[in-house]
Amino acid sequence: MRKHLRRFAAAASAASLLALGALTQLPVATAAAEPLSQGRPVTTSSTEFTWSTGANAVDGDPGTRWSSAAADNQWIRVDLGSVQAIDRVVLDWEGAYASGFRIEVSHDASTWSTIYSTTTGTGGDQDLDVDGSGRYLRLWVTQRATQWGVSLWELQVLGAGGVGQPGDTTLLSYGKAGTASSSQDDGTCWQCSPDKAFDLDPASRWAVDPDTGWVDEGWIAVDLGAAAQLSSVVLQWDPAFATTFDIEVSDDGSTWRSVHTTTGGTGFRQTIPLDAEGRHVRVHMRDRSGPYGYSLWEFQVYGTGGAPTAPPAEPADPDFADLDLVWSDEFDGAAGSPANAARWTIDPGLPQNNEQQVYTPSGNGFHDGQGNFVLEARREDRDGRQFTSHRMNTSGTFNTQYGRFEARVKVPEGRGLWPAFWMMGSDFLEGRPWPYNGEIDIMEFIGQDPTRAHSTLHAPAYNGAGGYGGGYSLPDGSKISDGFHTWAAEWDSEGIQFSLDGRDVFYADRDTVESTRGPWVYDHDFYMILNLAVGGDWPGPPDATTPFPSRMLVDYVRVYQ
Template sequence: MSMPAARKHRPLRRLLTATAALTGLVAVLLSAPSGAQAAETLVSQNKPATASSSEWAGTPASAAVDGDNGTRWSSAFAAAQWFQVDLGAPTAVSRVAINWEGAYAKAFTIQLSTDGSAYTQAYATTTGTGGAQSIPLSGTARYVRINLTQRALDIYGYSFWEFQVFSGGGTTTPGARLLSYAKPARASTEQNDVNCNPCTADKAFDNDPASRWATSSTNGWVDPGWIQVDLGATAQVSQVVLQWDPAYAKAYQIQVSADAVNWTSIYSTTTGDGLKDVINATGTGRYVRMYGTARSSAYGYSLWEFSVYGTGGNPVDPPAKPADPTFPATRLVFADEFNGAAGSKPDTAKWTYDPGVPQNGEVQYYTPNSENASMNGSGSLVIQARKQDYEGRQYTSARMNTSNKFHVQYGKVEARIKVPKGNGLWPAFWMMGADFLNGRPWPYNGEIDIMEVLGRNTSEAYSTLHAPAYNGAGGYGQKYATVDLSQDYHVWAVEWDSKGMRFLLDNREVFYAAKDTVENTRGPWIYDHQFYVILNLAVGGDFPGPIDATTPFPSQMLVDYVHVYQ
């Protein structure tokens, strides 16, 4: 719901090695047991792509290899289609990842070729389900082709946001684990003022991607700048992962030391480009340091996270995350069916009323004690926006949430809702990071907008993520066209785990946010903690625009149910 300033979209990062930077390639960090990290190289990024057809000029083949999950390739509306990417040279391929739009393929094959003439089949299916697919492959290819033969939606063609080909992979040193969590840290300088409070060195090692270290604005925006961690004992380092703030290093070294005085470089680059760097570098020492020698801007250096993996040291395990759900999730952990008598109020054992003056330029007052929210006696909650003088404002509405009643991390969160139509109306179904309740400010707590609809155009909707590095108008999300949502109830949902979020409208995927992609293109993934659920109907504001004489009052947002499954 919140709409502060935008952030610029950034291209996918590359994988860095101890010997050289593999320019133009991408780092993808996969989960592996015992804290180890598995790394692959994305080899299809911005490579030449061709296809049997394109639906129109705005959905060319190149849009599926540009690293942007907001652009896509789509074909003509016919069953027999193909898409191909030229890797530029024969390459050992290990996996293909496809992020399908709603028009996915039920049946398709993937073929490999070294010369663009003779192809071998590497994968085939007749039971494709769309969404985000990860397909292991084995072979050498310059050309990777997907042949599409059966459509999921016969009235359309095929469409995917991204078609990614990977090379390499495998885990790091056997037994490798996170060594740097909660270890003592020092830096050349630290920022600790109203603009970054605190941005001390320890924040880069707290396993919290919404906190960061930054060099001091008073005397730290100079070269060199450095940050180091004491692993507690001698360690064999095998990998370092840096999640940069926009104040990143163009030139830096990763160094190790036995005594924090004499340093040995195990990695060096002069072409750093920020965001996420996965550095496979080997060295032995108790101390590990990032030593920056050329800044990317007039600012200093800043890191959200500095993670060191390997063996030895004196590691402390970070708090364990809950297990990922298996989807479709079926264990109901929260439900409100809103089946009360007409005029009865929402259950205060489940919902907290959220009264007061809103943000974002909205004109309503959210009334206390659910004055604008009640059951209709037919199985729905009615959130009503009225033209009504209240506390100095001329409009009222309701906002309610499950804060301190029900919090959740991972699962399927869904609601069946009918939205109102009218200029300036802004219904939403969303979630806020529960650490907001303990004083962490937005957007550092994280926001998950499962559904936002603007009353001026109820034939489209939005699903969006907000974090420190991407928020407001620059949030990471998707606008999608659909039927007129004000004419009937529709089911919005998010399937959320440690790898990403799959947003659904009426059981059809409308957007997939992959953790790896977000970290490599926009900034930290800050959603691996508990959130609470929010329902509201706003009036006016920066996003929906103003109300006018045509806006109907009262207007109603109807909620049939809210369910959460794990």
């Protein structure tokens, strides 16, 4: 969730747990520890009943539980999302408890370290002091205390938070010289040289040469400019990732020593804590995840020392509880007048996605004199096509990063109609092609599905039909096209919260995206777009039932920061 809501949720969760603790004598977190496991993804060795799943052990509800099959060597594993410092594990056992168990941590869910072990478990409520770090924590049962399996009301993992995360120490690798076993530069991956992994641009990447580098042995290295104490390495992999690799360091770039080894590389974003010294850092890849070579969007090294170059400063995250209106159009123009040129650029657009309309510079977009702007789709011949419509954007007047972006819109119903309120990365204007610039679709609506709308993100690793997003309906299931509705996106460095009429409908969490889909490419300026498309790959073509003319009405567009 957004930062202010995360703080509220954490406080509310702690208060709830304290209240539950008073009733059930559950051990609860002190103010010094941060709950790390609640609501996180869980995997288990087995589940006794369909209703006793692993998720019940981390849901904060002491009335739900996980239970296993009736056997030893059962386990439950929680994914904390990133590497975390862990100092307590709280277990609330049901009557079927474990007398022997161990608690293990891992950075990659492959190589495990034991941080607690016992053969004299007593069941009940156990508050265990531990000392470890990892993205994954696993409770492994070596001996049951009963004839049944094992069962937990709650598994709480507590700690101080992230380890080796950006901000804890200095980013040492930004802008530094890189070398690699080979590099790709062709139409598939243009200028994918080693420096692209160190430029803090998540939409550029390094890749090995397909002609010589699609083999198991490969590497990329960075010269930090001076000796450094290293605290972590962050890797954002392309789908062509390494399952087996070493992190190596060197004082001279010639003689290397391994400081981390894994045979269970997971791809996506991996944060690897280190305690090592060296001037040069290398990812030495030894086993591919698939038939292709290796590719990294980002290779970041954190620590102290070195000769760091400060990256450009990012704007501060907005406080969504205290925002000011910084840009708006209330569309109060005279009837028939075009969009205000001081706010909007008329966008001819290209008929992407096999759309069938022509966007006209005038005629299809106008004020209605009642406080709305009209984008009108018509059935008429123009430039060899049968439909005309309108599209406009703020590319020439307003480009910005972060804030609340809001529009009150009435969308048209009808097969093949495709209205949208969305945003494009401003570097598209400088020649960076889609989807490398990033796209934020605050609202898309398919006219033949009048009860659902959609909010979606598009980036190099997830776009088109594979975009990251979700569809949603009104609480009562009524047609969205029956009236005006307010769509909004609250966007900061941690994620984007989409809402409809003030009700949250989809949250794109940066950590989740980087850990499951690919790079987060939204930390730069974007501009807004309004358009009404006709036809296209998603809605398909209009038919005889589609009403023409059809109107998308916009009451206002507002931006708060």
